[in-house]
């Protein structure tokens with residue numbers, strides 16, 4: 251299924267009015283679909299797989315901002331470090347250190363979001379409140395030493411649930427953590443992005459303060475993993 255141009259334009263308009271950034275989640279989508287959205291003005295695209303991101307980046311216009319939204323393994327950071335715009339879903343200090351190292355090799359500062367586990371499902375990745383705290387509370391090998399990464403926000407995925415109050419509560423919780431960590435006197439932690447909300451729950455997420463939504467299936471129709 252190709253790009254749903256009408257859906258894109260109406261979502262884009264809705265989000266622009268609220269100053270929320272839309273990025274298109276393109277996992278498993280062919281290059282032609284990305285170009286179709288690019289031609290409508292879309293510049294932020296997100297992928298879950300390192301190899302897909304690398305291949306697509308090589309083929310597509312250089313003014314695209316590439317987001318990595320999957321679960322990133324430390325040994326793969328090097329492949330995306332030269333060009334990635336924002337790494338969502340960082341969930342350990344070890345990974346932050348690795349990103350810092352690869353960013354330094356490329357003479358860049360890489361922006362990241364810390365992923366917080368807000369859903370009830372055990373399978374979703376992310377830091378719990380204590381782990382988040384421990385990233386900020388390190389002394390000797392602390393966050394401030396990582397000069398080539400900048401934490402610019404938090405990211406979370408709510409439960410897959412019809413219970414809207416529950417989903418809303420999870421977004422509220424993430425927003426409260428976001429506020430808590432926003433004004434810390436740490437040079438490389440400047441929180442301005444709260445990435446929450448996908449095709450099924452983006453309106454709820456925006457209602458709770460999301461500044462960036464990650465939309466896939468609404469723009470493309472259902473994903474085809476069998477391909």
Ligand SMILES: *Cc1c(COP(=O)(O)O)cnc(C)c1O
Nearest residue numbers: 275319448449450464465466467
């Ligand atoms: C796939 C994915 C999305 C988009 O999901 P849709 O429901 O298709 O909009 C958003 N965020 C992450 C982390 C994803 O893996």
